[in-house]
Each structure stands twice: as structure tokens, then as C-alpha cells.
Amino acid sequence: MKTSASVTRIFDALDRHHPGADTELAYSNAFELLVATMLSAQSTDARVNLVTPALFKRFPDARAMAAADGAELERLILSTGFFRQKSKSLIGMSSLLLERHGGEVPASMAALTALPGVGRKTANVVLGHALGVPGLPVDRHVLRVANRIGLVHSDDPVKVEVALCAMLPPARWTRASDTLILHGRRVCRPAPLCPRCNVRKDCDFYRTGATTKPMKKGGSNRLRQGSGESRRSALRAKAEDPPLRRPASQKKTPLTKKAKKRGRR
Numbered sequence: 001m002k003t004s005a006s007v008t009r010i011f012d013a014l015d016r017h018h019p020g021a022d023t024e025l026a027y028s029n030a031f032e033l034l035v036a037t038m039l040s041a042q043s044t045d046a047r048v049n050l051v052t053p054a055l056f057k058r059f060p061d062a063r064a065m066a067a068a069d070g071a072e073l074e075r076l077i078l079s080t081g082f083f084r085q086k087s088k089s090l091i092g093m094s095s096l097l098l099e100r101h102g103g104e105v106p107a108s109m110a111a112l113t114a115l116p117g118v119g120r121k122t123a124n125v126v127l128g129h130a131l132g133v134p135g136l137p138v139d140r141h142v143l144r145v146a147n148r149i150g151l152v153h154s155d156d157p158v159k160v161e162v163a164l165c166a167m168l169p170p171a172r173w174t175r176a177s178d179t180l181i182l183h184g185r186r187v188c189r190p191a192p193l194c195p196r197c198n199v200r201k202d203c204d205f206y207r208t209g210a211t212t213k214p215m216k217k218g219g220s221n222r223l224r225q226g227s228g229e230s231r232r233s234a235l236r237a238k239a240e241d242p243p244l245r246r247p248a249s250q251k252k253t254p255l256t257k258k259a260k261k262r263g264r265r
């Protein structure tokens with residue numbers, strides 16, 4: 001359990017580490033951010049940002065998207081993955097926005113999560129970034145980093161959201177999530193870059209013995225496994241980021257004696 005002084009110290013340090021932390025999705029209003037966040041499921045922000053300019057030009061608001069042809073919408077969002085389900089959710093979400101909210105994005109968690117394809121994480125992103133309502137989105141980066149530091153001890157996103165919100169004033173919630181996400185992407189990756197991290201003195205993962213080899217220029221560090229929790233954390237990290245395997249079609253098969261002879265001729 002962290003003291004309130006150490007919680008403040010940790011989030012102040014993360015703020016300094018990532019001074020421009022914000023969502024990396026491109027948007028100009030709440031509807032666009034809602035759509036972009038829905039598309040980012042099982043995809044990346046960079047990938048979503050490639051498709052949204054054409055998408056928002058063709059379907060700029062809920063009325064246009066509710067009347068979209070499913071096949072055309074699927075083509076526009078194809079590269080974000082799960083495009084059939086996402087297309088259905090976008091049309092359903094836009095239709096309900098029109099029906100219940102006059103096409104406007106509501107500024108409430110209950111109203112947002114009643115829309116098709118919108119969960120707590122998406123709702124919190126939109127509330128916190130586009131509607132001025134404090135929200136703390138919890139994604140896999142927030143889960144990993146907050147657990148490693150020892151701020152929380154849970155894999156349940158809702159429990160983690162509630163616990164983090166209880167530690168911080170509402171005005172810090174959205175930025176706390178943004179800094180944890182950026183920290184998880186850039187520093188506290190599945191194989192963490194602890195020597196580059198400015199919260200390591202307050203980090204349980206670091207202090208309990210999981211250390212990293214000296215940094216190689218431009219290279220990633222492998223975990224040196226200690227005992228107890230550090231070993232378990234290292235194994236968890238490895239499970240999240242398994243080594244790349246050569247596809248079966250590219251695997252080398254040992255040469256037979258006959259084949260070796262043929263090769264020499």
C-alpha cells in the first residue's frame with residue numbers, strides 16, 4: 001500500500017517524464033474521438049489515425065454515420081481489424097445517439113456505456129479528453145504499470161480504475177491515465193527499461209529484485225530474474241511479450257545425407 005505522499009511523488013514524476021501526455025488519437029470533436037476510440041480496439045492509435053481523415057470526411061457526424069452503407073463503412077475502416085463488428089457498432093452507436101441525444105455525445109458514463117460498442121474505457125477516454133468530465137481510462141498499459149509500481153494489485157480494469165481514482169483528485173484522473181499509458185508504451189514495456197525510469201525508487205517491481213542488465217545502445221534489455229515476486233513478474237512480462245517464432249512454412253528442416261551430397265555437387 002502506497003502512502004499518499006508516495007502516490008503524489010509517483011504521479012508528479014510521471015508528469016515530468018511525459019510532459020505532453022495526451023491521447024494520441026487525432027480528433028476535432030467528441031463524436032470523432034468516440035469513433036476513433038471505438039476503432040482503436042485491437043488496433044493502434046497510429047493505424048486509426050491513418051483511416052479517420054477519409055472516414056470523417058465521408059461521415060462527419062452521427063446523422064451521416066447512422067445512414068452509412070455497411071459495406072462502404074467496412075471498406076473505410078478495414079485496416080483497423082474486426083471491421084465488420086466495428087462497422088455494425090458505429091452505425092448502431094450513431095443511430096442511438098440520434099434517437100436519444102439528438103446526435104450529440106452525452107457527457108455521462110451511464111449514457112455512453114448504453115451505446116453499442118462503448119465500454120468504460122472508451123467512455124472514460126471521451127469524457128476526460130473531449131467533454132471535460134474527469135475519467136480514468138484503464139487499458140493494458142495502465143494495468144501493467146500500476147501493478148508493477150505497486151499502486152494496485154489487480155488485473156480487473158474496473159477495480160483498478162476505482163482504486164486509482166480514490167488515490168487522486170478528479171482533476172488528475174485523465175492525465176494520470178495518459179502518463180501511465182505513455183510510460184507503458186515507452187519505458188515500462190513488457191520488458192521494462194528500468195534504468196531509464198524516474199519512478200524506480202518508488203516501484204515495487206524494481207525494489208523487490210527484478211533488475212535489468214546494463215543498457216545496450218538502442219537495444220532492449222532482458223530481465224535478470226531474481227526470486228519470489230520478481231521471478232513471477234518476469235515470467236508474466238515474458239508471457240505478455242513472447243519471443244517471435246519463425247512461421248512453420250519458413251522453418252529449416254535438417255538436410256538428409258543424400259541432400260547434403262547433392263548440395264556439394
Ligand code: SF4
Nearest residue numbers: 188192194197200203
Ligand atoms: S522501475 Fe521498471 S518496472 Fe518500475 S515502473 Fe519503472 S520501468 Fe516499470
